[in-house]
Amino acid sequence: MTGNSVILAVARAILTRLLVAIPMLLGVILVTFLLIRIGTRDASLMLAGPFADAAMLERIRSNLGLDRPIYEQFFIYVGHLAQGDFGLSWISGRPVIDEIRPRLVATMELLLPAFAIGGFAGASLGIASAFRYGSRFDHTSRFLSLLGFSVPTYWIGLMAIFLFYSVLGIAAAPMGRIGMASFPPPPVTGSVLIDGALAGDWEAVVDALHHLALPVTILAIIIAAPILKHSRIIALDVINSDYVSYARSCGLPPRIIRQIVVRNSLAPILTLAGSELTGTLAAVSLLELIFAWGGFGQWGLNAILSGDFAAVQGYVAVIALFSIAVFLVIDLLVLWLEPRTRS
Amino acid sequence: MAIAISEIRAGDRLARLWRRSSSFVVGSALVALLVLTALLCGFVSPYGPTQVLPNAILQTPSAAHWFGTDGNGMDVFTRVLYGARYAIAIALPSAFVMVAVGVPLGLIAGYYGGVVDEVLTRMLDVLRAFPSIILALAVVSATGQSLINVVVVIGLIDAPIFARVVRSEVISIRRSDFVASAVVTGNPTWRILFVHLLPNTIKGAAALLPLRMAWALRVSATLAFVGVGIQAPEPEWGALIRQGAEYIISGQHWVAMFPGIALVIAVFGFNLMGDGLQELTDPRLDVKK
Numbered sequence: 001m002t003g004n005s006v007i008l009a010v011a012r013a014i015l016t017r018l019l020v021a022i023p024m025l026l027g028v029i030l031v032t033f034l035l036i037r038i039g040t041r042d043a044s045l046m047l048a049g050p051f052a053d054a055a056m057l058e059r060i061r062s063n064l065g066l067d068r069p070i071y072e073q074f075f076i077y078v079g080h081l082a083q084g085d086f087g088l089s090w091i092s093g094r095p096v097i098d099e100i101r102p103r104l105v106a107t108m109e110l111l112l113p114a115f116a117i118g119g120f121a122g123a124s125l126g127i128a129s130a131f132r133y134g135s136r137f138d139h140t141s142r143f144l145s146l147l148g149f150s151v152p153t154y155w156i157g158l159m160a161i162f163l164f165y166s167v168l169g170i171a172a173a174p175m176g177r178i179g180m181a182s183f184p185p186p187p188v189t190g191s192v193l194i195d196g197a198l199a200g201d202w203e204a205v206v207d208a209l210h211h212l213a214l215p216v217t218i219l220a221i222i223i224a225a226p227i228l229k230h231s232r233i234i235a236l237d238v239i240n241s242d243y244v245s246y247a248r249s250c251g252l253p254p255r256i257i258r259q260i261v262v263r264n265s266l267a268p269i270l271t272l273a274g275s276e277l278t279g280t281l282a283a284v285s286l287l288e289l290i291f292a293w294g295g296f297g298q299w300g301l302n303a304i305l306s307g308d309f310a311a312v313q314g315y316v317a318v319i320a321l322f323s324i325a326v327f328l329v330i331d332l333l334v335l336w337l338e339p340r341t342r343s
Numbered sequence: 344m345a346i347a348i349s350e351i352r353a354g355d356r357l358a359r360l361w362r363r364s365s366s367f368v369v370g371s372a373l374v375a376l377l378v379l380t381a382l383l384c385g386f387v388s389p390y391g392p393t394q395v396l397p398n399a400i401l402q403t404p405s406a407a408h409w410f411g412t413d414g415n416g417m418d419v420f421t422r423v424l425y426g427a428r429y430a431i432a433i434a435l436p437s438a439f440v441m442v443a444v445g446v447p448l449g450l451i452a453g454y455y456g457g458v459v460d461e462v463l464t465r466m467l468d469v470l471r472a473f474p475s476i477i478l479a480l481a482v483v484s485a486t487g488q489s490l491i492n493v494v495v496v497i498g499l500i501d502a503p504i505f506a507r508v509v510r511s512e513v514i515s516i517r518r519s520d521f522v523a524s525a526v527v528t529g530n531p532t533w534r535i536l537f538v539h540l541l542p543n544t545i546k547g548a549a550a551l552l553p554l555r556m557a558w559a560l561r562v563s564a565t566l567a568f569v570g571v572g573i574q575a576p577e578p579e580w581g582a583l584i585r586q587g588a589e590y591i592i593s594g595q596h597w598v599a600m601f602p603g604i605a606l607v608i609a610v611f612g613f614n615l616m617g618d619g620l621q622e623l624t625d626p627r628l629d630v631k632k
Contacts (some may be wrong), residue, residue: 020468027469032478036485106428146366146618150611151560154568155584160595174592193400282474286565290588304484305570312481320473 015329021324026078027311028320033074036312062245064090064331077313086314091306096314099299104318105190106177106295110285111277114216118223119273124226126231127265130239131258141228150227156289157218164214172211174291179207215291222283223276230272235265267334274330360494367619370553373612381431392425393417393576402593411597413586419598422578424604429579430609433563434556440498441555445505446548450536452506453513454542455612463510469505475500479562484571493572499560504555505548512544524596550624554617557610564606580606 052060061067065076086096122145129138162183164171177192185195185204193212195202238244238261246309247260285297294299296318303311361368379400380387390396396416404411410419450462470478482496517540525539566572567581568588575582582600587599 008518023465024469027465028473031469032481035482146614147611149559150557150614151607152564152568152581152584152603152610154565154588154598155606158584158588158591158599159596159603162591162594162600166592166594166596279474282476282565284568285477289569301480301569304481307484316473316477316481319477323473 010332010335013335014328017324017328017331021327025317025320025324029078029317030074031079032316033077033313036309037070037073040186081317082138086317087310089303089308089311090310091303091311093332096310099311100296100318101315102190103294103296103299106285106293107288107297109177109191109193109212110215110219110287110295111280113212113325114219114275114284115273115280117216118220119181119227119276121220122227123231123269123273125229126269127235127262128230129228130235131261133236133239136233142232144229145225145232148221149229151222153222154286154290155216155217156222160214161290171214172207174214176292176294177208178204178209202311211291215293216286219280219284219287223280226276227269227273231265234260234268236274238264244256245295263337267338270330270333270337272328277326278319281319281322347414364619366615367623369610370615370617370619371406373608373614374553377427377612378432380424384421384427388418388421388424390418390421392422394421394574401590402469402595410557410601411595413583413598414590417576419583419601422583423580425578425584426580426602426605427609429490429563429577430560431491431575433497434559434613437494437497437501437559437563438497438552438556440495441501441505442548442552444499445502446541447536448502449506449548450513450537450540450544453510454517454532454536454540456514460510463503463506467507468501469479470503476565478628480566480569480571483566488572488574488575493563497562500556501555505551508547508551509523509544512547513540516540516543546624550617550620553613553615553620555569557613557617560606560610560613580609591613591625 058067064273066072068076077087081224082099086100088094089096089099091100114282125141125145129141132138148342165174172179184192185199185201188195188198193205194207196202196208241264244257244264247257252260282296282297285301287293288295288298291300296315300312300315300319302308356424357368394417396412396418398416399408399418401414402408402415404410406481408418408420410423412418413422446465452463460576479496479500486492486496491532522535522539525535530539563572564579564581564584567574568585569580570585573582575586583602584606587595587597587602588597590596
């Protein structure tokens, strides 16, 4: 395959993905827009407080555009969104995007390392189980994965805080990303870890790592469970395939067989991991709540609870955008791993 | 004599089932335990589910209070037992909504194809790209917090999954002779859908049911934990964990720990049962044994 055609294939993959993604994004936003709006009590009542008169309510409604028909409100919203304008928070009055941006970094600080660790552990254990199909190792790892699948994130988080903070005293206090007594490093990226390293403030780096350790470990376990379950099934299918039987009957050494199986399981496992990553945003939001992390997920949950419609819509839109970006990256990785898909 | 033989047969059958899928047997036993607890909690528990004991606030687990008491002076053991009722009251009706909405949709989409099918597939794509717990949270919080709302929202969010399973089964048998002969003998379409096609497609949906019930339990507990949906003092497990969360740092772990264990057992039971059911019904996995 020439370099030119590879570039062509990549461009085509990006284009088709985006063509599918845009209606999908609109769909998510429309569905949540309608569902939330149909159910919501009159927001102006909530915002104005109990002592507002009719004229004031009217003013709030027209300020927020609530006096227009709902389809018009939707088109106005989408129009603004297309220009990167997420609107103003109904509670704080600040632009939603300014509230999201710094918090998103805090969330990624949890999510990305946990996903790397959990994904790697889950996939390797899953493939290893498939090779030992029916053995005690296989049964144990299947059992553990199903158990991990059944344990609520927030509960295991609370129990870990109890054990490692309250009893053993080795974990950092579950109150944010850095200790109360230490000064955060000057913000560059927004990540305490990276900023600390950039400023050469190793004390802050160690403190940030200390705060990251527990939530990242829990999140990694939560992520590993479903990936283990599915990658075991994927690898089993590959092991039982005709081409692996053929390779076996040709007398290839087990090491090569293992390589063949891993290579061929990787692409479907990656695709699966991508859809898990978006689901993980719910788990990360709950963990942030428990660890008072101050990230995007905690902010979104609070927006839902306080009925801040603009913020909830922003939360939903960013999650949808994030999953589209993840699917795109996964598609490209699969394209790179599997030459078959390039034609 | 006849009884003895049938007993042997029953035991034999159980042993065979155990060999084919031990997960199904263990999972079903856990689910049975859940149902029993829901039925019998009124007789077993020493206190009322919201009975306040003013002299027993935040007590450690003891002989009088096996799981301790919470910050209001309510017996945690009693409340955990009564939580089983909420679990059933959520899992069963939401499963009913999933099936009642999803299966007909799948039948219609699979049989007619075209626009209905297209819309359904797109809806599924949208749902797949979005964490459903967050969708449930946003919608329940907006539509009002009651058991009915929680059940309906969970059921509706999950219905497309059933629709997809039924749809693909219908597509695979739509062109078979028995459907054609049903058409030429003049059966109305609804009869073909619900009498001829439904029994042939329901197996896949049925095998999915316990897994989705496990999911329903998880979501409803998560909603209650966040503070949307069923709220304290109702003895729902998620709501109990929420109550216990504030005592974790000060070390009174029992308020949150025991309802969490109950929730894990229930969800795990449904998951095991569903896993086992798929093992039993999936011909692909059968060949390997």
